[in-house]
Amino acid sequence: MFENLSExxxxxxxxxxxxxxxxPEDVKSALREVRVALLEADxxxxxxxxxxxxxxxxxxxxxxxxxxxxxxxxxxxxHDELVGVLTGDEDPGRLKIDNPPAPILxxxxxxxxxxxxTAKLAKRLKEREGKKVLMASxxxxxxxxxEQLAILGAQIGVDTLPIVKxxxxxxxxxxxxxxxxxGGYDVYMLDTAGRLHIDAELIAQAAxxxxxxxxxxxxxxxxxxxxxxxxxxxxxxxxxxxxxxVVLTRxxxxxxxxxxxxxxAVTGKPIRFVGLGEKMDAIEEFxxxxxxxxxxx
Ligand code: GDP
Numbered sequence: 001m002f003e004n005l006s007e008x009x010x011x012x013x014x015x016x017x018x019x020x021x022x023x024p025e026d027v028k029s030a031l032r033e034v035r036v037a038l039l040e041a042d043x044x045x046x047x048x049x050x051x052x053x054x055x056x057x058x059x060x061x062x063x064x065x066x067x068x069x070x071x072x073x074x075x076x077x078x079h080d081e082l083v084g085v086l087t088g089d090e091d092p093g094r095l096k097i098d099n100p101p102a103p104i105l106x107x108x109x110x111x112x113x114x115x116x117x118t119a120k121l122a123k124r125l126k127e128r129e130g131k132k133v134l135m136a137s138x139x140x141x142x143x144x145x146x147e148q149l150a151i152l153g154a155q156i157g158v159d160t161l162p163i164v165k166x167x168x169x170x171x172x173x174x175x176x177x178x179x180x181x182x183g184g185y186d187v188y189m190l191d192t193a194g195r196l197h198i199d200a201e202l203i204a205q206a207a208x209x210x211x212x213x214x215x216x217x218x219x220x221x222x223x224x225x226x227x228x229x230x231x232x233x234x235x236x237x238x239x240x241x242x243x244x245x246v247v248l249t250r251x252x253x254x255x256x257x258x259x260x261x262x263x264x265a266v267t268g269k270p271i272r273f274v275g276l277g278e279k280m281d282a283i284e285e286f287x288x289x290x291x292x293x294x295x296x297x
Contacts, residue, residue, distance in 0.1 A: 088270030093285030249275030
């Protein structure tokens with residue numbers, strides 16, 4: 001399906017005379033290939049353009065070392081630049097959960113993988129850090145979503161706040177806080193309501209919950225396969241709610257990871273975790289190198 005970028009670039013350079021330094025023309029033809037690779041990886045046009053400019057600066061006049069071909073050299077420059085842009089947090093997997101009980105707010109659109117990610121992170125906190133975690137669903141419009149969190153909780157051995165019919169999201173958030181304080185929990189996770197699209201009510205509710213809970217982390221869950229849409233969603237949520245990090249789900253899918261680059265370049269928010277499947281262990285902290293490799297193909 002995709003041609004590997006290194007192969008493409010060696011194709012370009014095979015047609016050129018070998019010189020000791022990368023001439024501007026060499027770099028230009030190489031960058032055309034890089035651009036195609038980025039766009040195929042679903043990086044937005046604007047981000048691809050800025051990225052190419054930055055690489056062009058670094059690559060023009062860079063001397064070609066004997067051990068590598070000009071193509072490999074450009075690939076390395078592109079790779080390093082990708083890693084530079086993608087890196088947003090030195091320790092993305094470390095959640096700020098001191099001062100128990102620490103609230104973590106989970107936000108995102110319906111279907112993004114928010115509930116699944118809430119449970120995956122709870123399991124991680126329990127198993128890796130020995131934390132006592134409480135999860136609460138605030139999705140009062142969708143009883144099935146509340147049930148889903150309870151089922152996942154039972155499966156992974158993490159407590160969920162009992163469901164009380166007729167309660168609104170704010171009341172649930174307050175009850176979660178009380179239960180977490182009196183129950184000796186280290187962390188409580190609030191799984192907010194999701195909608196198919198961002199609307200005023202969704203944002204207003206998430207903001208109201210944020211004000212009640214005063215979260216240490218607000219994690220936005222977005223579907224990594226939705227490319228530019230994911231970036232628009234992140235901008236909007238960050239603008240209205242303020243997010244401390246992004247979780248990209250479905251990175252086990254066919255996508256090339258371009259959403260990650262656009263996400264970083266446009267929102268500046270660190271990507272903290274990536275979801276790699278439906279199973280409760282299918283999550284890992286974000287590694288810039290891995291995504292860079294995937295974008296380059
Ligand atoms: P929510 O509406 O945002 O809470 O989404 P859910 O957590 O219910 O997830 C929707 C669907 O996506 C479920 O079938 C999940 O198992 C699936 N899902 C969530 N995260 C991932 C992921 O990283 N990879 C894959 N392949 N599926 C995922």
